[in-house]
Amino acid sequence: MSTLLLYNQGESKMKIITVCGSMRFKQKMMEISEKLELEGNCILTPIILPDSREKSYTKEQEEILDKAHKERIKLSDAIFVVNVDNYIGISTKSEIEFAKSLGKEVLYYTDFV
Numbered sequence: 001m002s003t004l005l006l007y008n009q010g011e012s013k014m015k016i017i018t019v020c021g022s023m024r025f026k027q028k029m030m031e032i033s034e035k036l037e038l039e040g041n042c043i044l045t046p047i048i049l050p051d052s053r054e055k056s057y058t059k060e061q062e063e064i065l066d067k068a069h070k071e072r073i074k075l076s077d078a079i080f081v082v083n084v085d086n087y088i089g090i091s092t093k094s095e096i097e098f099a100k101s102l103g104k105e106v107l108y109y110t111d112f113v
Contacts, residue, residue, distance in 0.1 A: 017107070018044040018072040020095045021082030029082045032109055036080065044072040066091070073098055078105035085112055 019033050026048045037043045046069050057065065073079055079099045081092060088096070099106055 014040060014042045015078060016042045016044065016076045018069070018076040018079045018099075019046075019082060020069075020073075020079050020092050020099075021084075022087060022089045022092060023048070024087075025082055025084045028084055028111065032080065032082055044076060046072075069095065070098060073104065074102065076104060078107055080107045080109060083108055083110045086110070 017036060019029050019036075021029050023046075029045065030048060033043045033045050047065065073095060076099075079095065081088065081096060096106055
């Protein structure tokens with residue numbers, strides 16, 4: 001991964017990036033988020049619960065979380081899709097399409113385990 005900073009008239013401006021991907025790869029998403037933030041970017045992530053707090057959400061709660069994630073995408077300059085073992089699920093595909101519809105940059109991280 002290279003540095004993803006934007007530059008505006010000689011001054012650096014943090015790039016706002018929303019991380020997207022399957023929650024089955026949440027550890028990899030957090031590692032990537034840390035790296036991107038340490039490179040000087042502002043990183044927005046979905047809620048990632050520790051394994052000890054895994055739980056199911058009601059349909060209404062899932063809709064609220066999905067709406068909140070779409071708002072993160074609206075606020076972002078780009079999304080960063082975490083693709084492990086060539087898996088991009090339905091939700092992530094919809095986030096990619098949503099970002100593209102807003103003219104957002106779509107970046108990918110691909111890892112084969």
